[in-house]
Amino acid sequence: MTKKNKPINFLEQPVLKDGVSEQCFEIIHNDRKIPGVLWLPENINTKTPLVLLGHGGNGHKRNSRMLHLGTRFARDRSFAAVAIDGPIHGDRGALSDTHDPNYQAMWQNNNTVPNMVSDWKITLDALLNLGHFDEKRVGYWGMSMGTMLGIPFVSSEPRIRAAVLGKAGLTGSSVDRSNIAPHFRNTAPKINCPIYFHVQWDDERFDRYSSVFLFDLIGSQEKELHTFPGLHIDTSPEALAATIAFLGRHLNG
Numbered sequence: 001m002t003k004k005n006k007p008i009n010f011l012e013q014p015v016l017k018d019g020v021s022e023q024c025f026e027i028i029h030n031d032r033k034i035p036g037v038l039w040l041p042e043n044i045n046t047k048t049p050l051v052l053l054g055h056g057g058n059g060h061k062r063n064s065r066m067l068h069l070g071t072r073f074a075r076d077r078s079f080a081a082v083a084i085d086g087p088i089h090g091d092r093g094a095l096s097d098t099h100d101p102n103y104q105a106m107w108q109n110n111n112t113v114p115n116m117v118s119d120w121k122i123t124l125d126a127l128l129n130l131g132h133f134d135e136k137r138v139g140y141w142g143m144s145m146g147t148m149l150g151i152p153f154v155s156s157e158p159r160i161r162a163a164v165l166g167k168a169g170l171t172g173s174s175v176d177r178s179n180i181a182p183h184f185r186n187t188a189p190k191i192n193c194p195i196y197f198h199v200q201w202d203d204e205r206f207d208r209y210s211s212v213f214l215f216d217l218i219g220s221q222e223k224e225l226h227t228f229p230g231l232h233i234d235t236s237p238e239a240l241a242a243t244i245a246f247l248g249r250h251l252n253g
Helices: 062-078 103-108 112-128 151-155 175-177 183-191 207-216 238-253
Strands: 008-010 015-017 020-029 032-041 048-054 080-084 133-142 160-166 195-201 222-228
Touching: 020 062, 020 112, 032 062, 032 112, 048 112, 048 207, 048 238, 062 080, 062 160, 062 195, 080 112, 103 133, 103 175, 112 133, 112 151, 133 151, 151 160, 151 183, 160 238, 183 207, 195 207, 195 238, 222 238
Parallel strands: 048 080, 048 133, 133 160, 160 195, 195 222
Antiparallel strands: 008 020, 015 020, 020 032, 032 080
C-alpha cells in the first residue's frame, strides 16, 4: 500500500525580513487541523537542515521564544525551522496559562500524547515532501511541554539526528498535573540520537534531581547535561545560544 502524504496548505504569502522568510500553514489530518509556521533562510537548497520547534505549555507556534529561535536558526545558521501549535494552544484553543483547568484536562485525555506525536510526524512528512530540506539533517528543539511531548516523539522518529530537551523531570507539580512520568519512563530509553539536556537548578515545577534522573533514563550514548541557576521560566541568552550551537554542530555535518 502506498503511503499518502498529507498536503501542506500555505495560508499567506511569505513575509521576508532581515533575510528570513516566515510563512504560516496548516495541514488537515482526519478531523484535526495542524497549524504551523515555517521560517526559511532567504536562499535555500535541497541540503537545507530542518529544526522542529516545540513550544512550552503557556506558548504557541509564534510566541516570542519560537520567533526568536526560528529567526536565529534561519538567519544565523541558514537552517529551516518549523513550529506547530500544541493540542489546545494558539489556533487550536488559545490556552496561555498552565494553571488553566483546561490545561490539566488536556493531559487527562489519553490521546493527547499520541496525537501530538502523530502531528509532528505528519508535519515532517509534509515538509520533506516539498523537496527543499535534507531528510538526513533534521533536529528537534523543545523544553518544558516541548520536552513532555517531545520525548515520546523523538523516541519514535528515526529521522531526528539530534535534539535539545529539558526543563522536565519525573516528579514535581507539572508531573502531578500531567501524569507524564509513565510516558517518560516508556519512551526516554528508546532515544538514541545525540541529546542536549537543559536543567534549571531552581525549577519549581520539576524537582531538580528528578530532572537528572530523566536525563539518565535517556538511552542515547551521546548526551550532555547542562545546568543553569534560576526558576523554570528562566533561560539566559547564553544558555539559549548553547542549544542553537549544539544543533548547529550536529546538523551541519
